[in-house]
Amino acid sequence: MAEIVQLDGPPARVEPVTGEIMLEYLAWVAERFTADLGVVFDDLDASLALHHREFTQELPQLLSPRGRILVARAGAEIAGIGALKPVDSVVAEIKRMYVRPHARGQGIGRAILERLLAEADTIGYQVARLETAPFMTEAHALYRSLGFRDMPMFDNPEAGLSGLESFMLFMELRLDAAA
Numbered sequence: 001m002a003e004i005v006q007l008d009g010p011p012a013r014v015e016p017v018t019g020e021i022m023l024e025y026l027a028w029v030a031e032r033f034t035a036d037l038g039v040v041f042d043d044l045d046a047s048l049a050l051h052h053r054e055f056t057q058e059l060p061q062l063l064s065p066r067g068r069i070l071v072a073r074a075g076a077e078i079a080g081i082g083a084l085k086p087v088d089s090v091v092a093e094i095k096r097m098y099v100r101p102h103a104r105g106q107g108i109g110r111a112i113l114e115r116l117l118a119e120a121d122t123i124g125y126q127v128a129r130l131e132t133a134p135f136m137t138e139a140h141a142l143y144r145s146l147g148f149r150d151m152p153m154f155d156n157p158e159a160g161l162s163g164l165e166s167f168m169l170f171m172e173l174r175l176d177a178a179a
Contacts, residue, residue, distance in 0.1 A: 002072035002079045002108050004115050011059035014069065019052070021071075021078050025098040026051050029133065036135040037167060055096065061085055062095070068119050072099070072108045079103035082112040084120055087129075092120045094130040097139065109142055117146065121175045129154060129172040140169070148173045 007014045026048050033039040041047045062069045062083045072080035080099035084092050094116055099109045120128050129151070132139055148171040 001106065001111070002074040002103070004070055004072055004111050006119075007069040007071060008063060011056070011063060014059055014063060015056055017071065017078070018055075018069065018081060021081050021098065021100070022055050022096065023048065023052055024100070025081070025096065028098075028101075032133065032135045033167070039167070058083075058085065058095070066092075066123055068116060070112050070115055072103075072112055074103060080108045080112055082109075082116050084116045084128075089124075090126040092123070092125040092128050094128055097130070104138070109139065110146075113142065113146065117173070117175065126175055127172055128175060129170070131168045131170050134167060134169060140171075143171055143173075146173065 007017060030041055030044055030048065034041070059069075061067050062085055064086065066086040068084040070082050071078045078100075080097075080103060082097045083095040085095045087093050094113065097109060097113065099112075117128055128148075130143065130148070131154075132143070151170050151172045153168070153170050154172075
C-alpha cells in the first residue's frame with residue numbers, strides 16, 4: 001500500500017511534486033472526453049496548459065490551513081493525488097482525485113479520499129462536494145460507497161471556463177452524516 005502524505009510549504013516547492021501527475025491527469029481526462037463523449041479540443045496543448053495553470057493558481061488555497069493536498073507515494077513514485085479546496089466556512093470541494101492507471105485497484109483512491117474527508121471534518125467543514133466526469137464510473141462507486149449523493153450543479157467558475165459543465169456529475173456528502 002502507498003503512503004499518504006500531506007504536501008505543505010510554498011506553492012513553488014509543491015508544484016514540482018504535483019506537476020507531472022497533474023499533467024498526466026489532465027491529458028487522461030481530455031483523452032477520455034474525446035473517446036467517450038466525442039468532445040474534440042481545438043488546441044489540446046493549449047487547453048492542458050490552461051488547466052495546469054489553473055491548478056497552479058489554486059495551490060495557495062489548497063495549501064492554506066483550511067485546504068489540503070495529499071499524494072500517495074509508492075516508493076519514490078507518486079501513485080495518486082487528491083486535494084481539499086475551501087469554498088466557504090462550511091463547504092469544501094474535493095479536487096483533482098486521480099490514481100495512475102497502473103496503481104488502481106489497490107485502495108489508493110479510497111485511502112486518499114477517506115483522509116481528505118477526515119481532514120475536512122477536523123477542519124470543521126460540514127459538507128464536502130465534488131464534480132466528476134461521467135466516464136469515471138469507478139470513482140462514482142467509491143464516492144457513493146462513502147455516502148456521496150448526486151446534487152444539482154453547483155457554482156464552479158472552472159466548469160464555466162471549460163464549457164464541459166453539462167457533461168459533469170455533481171455530488172455532495174454531509175460530513176455529520178458520514179460519521
